[in-house]
Amino acid sequence: MTTDIETDVFEEHRPVLLGVAYRMLGRVADAEDVVQEAWLRWSGADRSEVREPRGYLVRITTRLAIDRLRQVKARGETYVGPWLPEPYVTDFADTVPDAADRAVLADSVSLAVLVVLESLSPLERAVFVLREAFGYPFADIAAMLDRSEPAVRQLGGRARKHVEERRPRYDVDPAQRRDLTERFLAAAGEGDIEGLMALLAPDVRLVGDSGGKAKAPVRVLQTADKVGRFIAGVAKNGGGVPDLSFRFLEVNGGPAVLVLSGDKPDSVLQLEVLDGRIQSVYIIRNPDKLRSLTVA
Template structure:
């Protein structure tokens, strides 16, 4: 490839922006932080001597990953406490960055799912970077070593530890998109109607509900487990009164999700489910207003 000139720098960066945002979001689990990292990568790119840059994608991924590792280390060093269960900020996914299909798209969806991102929070920044670059984007170990300025053997060890940790904790939820969408719609109808019998027909016996409010909205402060507890909570919430809202279906974090939008376009709640064997295995409820800003309408 020819060296990147000033005239083509913006176009080259915009071509790779979706990949960079995908890397940063998987590293941080926060849309705003990911966008900040990508913007900083742009500033580094625009001010760099690009005369010798022969592989802009690799160069830009290296900058973005290093910036994300630094930011993640600062976040962990602050040791902030979070009120109640934590879930990643919802992320609109369409995977247009690589135009994947089949197995590749499934891998991208899996590595951005809420369940996997929660597991990635428990990894060290370097383990997380290796996992993201290797498992989500298929980077060779030698390239990851160059990105992180580590030896290839060390990178392989980091990759092994990260993969084992994620595999040990990863729930086995598999359903085709049509089935997941159908169950999402039926679940929403039963939940908003307060239909306990309908909910119990949809929920797996060991279903769990994870509610993320950050202490800023009403949601369970502990993970609810079993169909009886989850069903009764949802039916009870409906009986207490459901505000006037419209419903948007979006693909978030690699799967169908429901966004409940208040009048004026303000998102109030994100609901997403994981499905296996025709039953709802997990329910995710995100109500922290700070995490819903990017989904605002209008």
């Protein structure tokens, strides 16, 4: 039987466990399932074998997430159109006082990085997440994964090299991203193509994720001309979204816009910025990925 003290211990570490599971899986519902399974393991654990609860819980959560990733890869699931992670509401600005720590956490959970992590093996992804996002020593990660420390160092080095080579460069200043997002929305709403072009980098990319369940580009759009004209066209007449409204929130470590149709989430828009210009536009419209976004 689980005592109130043991329940409190688990709840104290739940945010970390959810953070690990989400970075591993890129899906909020799957991450919550993994954390719930970790709770079941914790509630039935032999306490005499648990020396350090946080390490024990992170180890269980990581292993469960690896198992789930392997199941997904084994099924060979296909996805209609470009894939983006499920948007994950964060509040680093309120919960992490140190700016450097906030930047590290924001980077580790950004849409751009999570897309790259999808191409890693489950073990590489686990090592990268535990090392880069949570700062665990390689010796501790080796114990969690039942691997030798040299093997874990090799996995970590390979994963880091892969991510550094493939992730796009961007600035993480939230104030700048918020300002450009507001100007982007204003220009789009006014049908100001010239204004949009002034905000977009020449090689800007637009990635729309609908999973085939909503209207969105089935391919990545590239160049300022194509992206600008697409956005202007969609924004015309509110993009066909009835009772349209917007709400700013922090998603995946950065400012984003929740597009609402009445009180129902319609999509999430987030921009990546480099040198004062918009480098990437992410639009998530798959309704399955918007279920965790509640409107207060």
